[in-house]
Amino acid sequence: MKWLSFIFSHSIFVSLCSVALCYQTVLLLGYNGNVYLYLLVFFSTLASYNMYWMLSRWRFGTGVHKTALKEGWSNLIMLILASAGIVVSFLFIPRVWIWLSGSVLFTLLYSLPLWPVKIPFRLKEFGFLKTSLLALAWAYTTVFVPAGLADAEFDIRVWMIFLTRFLFMLMLCIMFDSRDAQIDRIHSLKTLATDLTPSAIKILMLITFTLYMVVGLIFRSVFNDMPQTIAFLAVGMVTFLVYLRSLKEKGYFFYYFMVDGLMLFSSLLAYLATIL
Numbered sequence: 001m002k003w004l005s006f007i008f009s010h011s012i013f014v015s016l017c018s019v020a021l022c023y024q025t026v027l028l029l030g031y032n033g034n035v036y037l038y039l040l041v042f043f044s045t046l047a048s049y050n051m052y053w054m055l056s057r058w059r060f061g062t063g064v065h066k067t068a069l070k071e072g073w074s075n076l077i078m079l080i081l082a083s084a085g086i087v088v089s090f091l092f093i094p095r096v097w098i099w100l101s102g103s104v105l106f107t108l109l110y111s112l113p114l115w116p117v118k119i120p121f122r123l124k125e126f127g128f129l130k131t132s133l134l135a136l137a138w139a140y141t142t143v144f145v146p147a148g149l150a151d152a153e154f155d156i157r158v159w160m161i162f163l164t165r166f167l168f169m170l171m172l173c174i175m176f177d178s179r180d181a182q183i184d185r186i187h188s189l190k191t192l193a194t195d196l197t198p199s200a201i202k203i204l205m206l207i208t209f210t211l212y213m214v215v216g217l218i219f220r221s222v223f224n225d226m227p228q229t230i231a232f233l234a235v236g237m238v239t240f241l242v243y244l245r246s247l248k249e250k251g252y253f254f255y256y257f258m259v260d261g262l263m264l265f266s267s268l269l270a271y272l273a274t275i276l
Contacts, residue, residue, distance in 0.1 A: 004253075006074075008252070008253070008256040008257065009256075010046075010050060010074060010075060010078050011045065011046055011049035011050055011053075011078075012046065013256065013257070013260060013261075014045065014049060014256070014260050014263075015042045015043075015045040015046040015049070016042065016264070017260055017261070017263035017264050017267075018041050018042065018044075018045040018138070018141065018142060018263070019038045019041055019042045020263060020264045020266075020267035020268070021138070021142035021165070021263050021266070021267055022037065022038060022041050022141075022142050022145070022146050023038065023267055023271070024142075024266060024267040024270045024271075025142055025143050025146050025147065025161060025165075026146055026150075027270050027271060027274050028157075028161055028228070028270065029147065029150075029152065029157060029158065029161070031146065031147070031150040031152065032150070034093065034146075034149060034150075036089050036092040036093045037089075037093060037096065037145070037146060037149055039085065039088075039089045040085075040086060040089035040090065040093065040096060040100070041141060041142070041145065042085070043082045043083075043085030043086045043089060044082075044086055044100065044103065044141070045141075046078060046081075046082035046085075047079055047082035047083055047086060048107045048111075050075045050076075050078045050079040050082065051079055051111070052111050053072065053075045054072050054075050054076060054079065055111055057072045057075075093149065095149075096145065096148075096149050098148070099144060099145045099148035099149060100141075100145055102140050102144065102145075103137055103140055103141040103145065106133055106134075106136055106137035106140060107137050109133050110130060110133040110134050110137060113130070113189060128192050128195060130189075130190060130191055131170070131173050131174065131177055131191050131192045132170065134169075134173050135166055135169040135170040135172075135173050136166060138165070138166075138169040139162055139165040139166035139169055140162075142165060143158065143161050143162040143165050144158075144162065157219070157223070160215060160218070160219040161219065163215050164212060164215050164216045164219060167208055167209075167211050167212035167215065168212055168239070168262075168266070170208055171205065171208050171209060171212065171239060171243065172259055172260070172262060172263070173192075174192060174193070174201065174204065174205055174208070175242075175243060175246045175255070175259050176255060176259065177191040177192050177193035177194075178193045178198075178201060178246065179246070179250055179255060180193070181193035181194055192204065205243060209236070209239070209240060209243075212236065213236050216232050216236070217229065217232065217233075220232055225273075227273035227274070227276045228270065228273045228274075230273065231269035231270055231272065231273040232269075234269055235262070235265065235266045235269055238262065238265065239262055242258055242259060242262060245258075246259065
């Protein structure tokens with residue numbers, strides 16, 4: 001099982017999930033896919049997450065160099081390899097930087113509390129902002145980047161998919177935040193789960209889930225797509241069941257396979273709906 005642990009702990013699986021969400025966007029909007037975009041998104045996700053793990057070890061480890069370099073050497077190697085993959089992918093789609101720069105900005109803002117620099121504004125004090133930034137980075141990257149590269153008009157379809165994706169990712173982020181609330185308090189990191197009570201988190205989750213279902217169903221009903229509507233309902237039901245399980249389950253593989261895997265599951269059902 002060591003290889004499986006390596007895939008999860010080095011963000012290889014979640015990087016594949018980001019590609020799957022990009023592919024889902026392409027399917028829902030009827031665009032032509034771009035293999036170099038998928039490679040770029042995969043390597044960008046891989047680089048950003050491994051960079052975040054390195055920064056976490058650097059920020060909270062007992063020894064900066066020992067923790068970040070000795071214990072995190074494999075994350076450093078993944079970061080170097082992913083960076084090389086980003087450069088190669090850029091060679092084939094250089095104009096994507098216009099859209100991907102937004103993803104970089106959101107990622108840097110999200111990780112800013114971990115950087116060894118003075119923060120010019122009190123980002124650490126607003127847990128809702130940190131959690132929302134991560135969900136926003138995911139939604140922007142997996143919706144606006146493929147849409148922008150396809151020279152699409154940013155019509156109501158794109159914006160509804162973006163809003164649905166943001167709400168979907170926000171639910172996943174809330175589940176992870178709830179799991180990490182105790183350790184985040186120890187490290188003085190603010191998230192939604194550290195700022196709100198468990199009861200308030202449940203209410204927020206219910207509101208987010210309701211909005212997610214309403215917006216998603218409106219989008220699919222407007223375009224009269226029954227197979228995608230059924231797929232979406234199935235994803236919503238499974239997502240809610242996973243959330244209920246997360247209220248008791250704290251296992252490593254549950255979160256990094258079941259919770260993150262909801263992205264892959266959503267994309268798979270969207271693909272099956274297109275071929276029915």
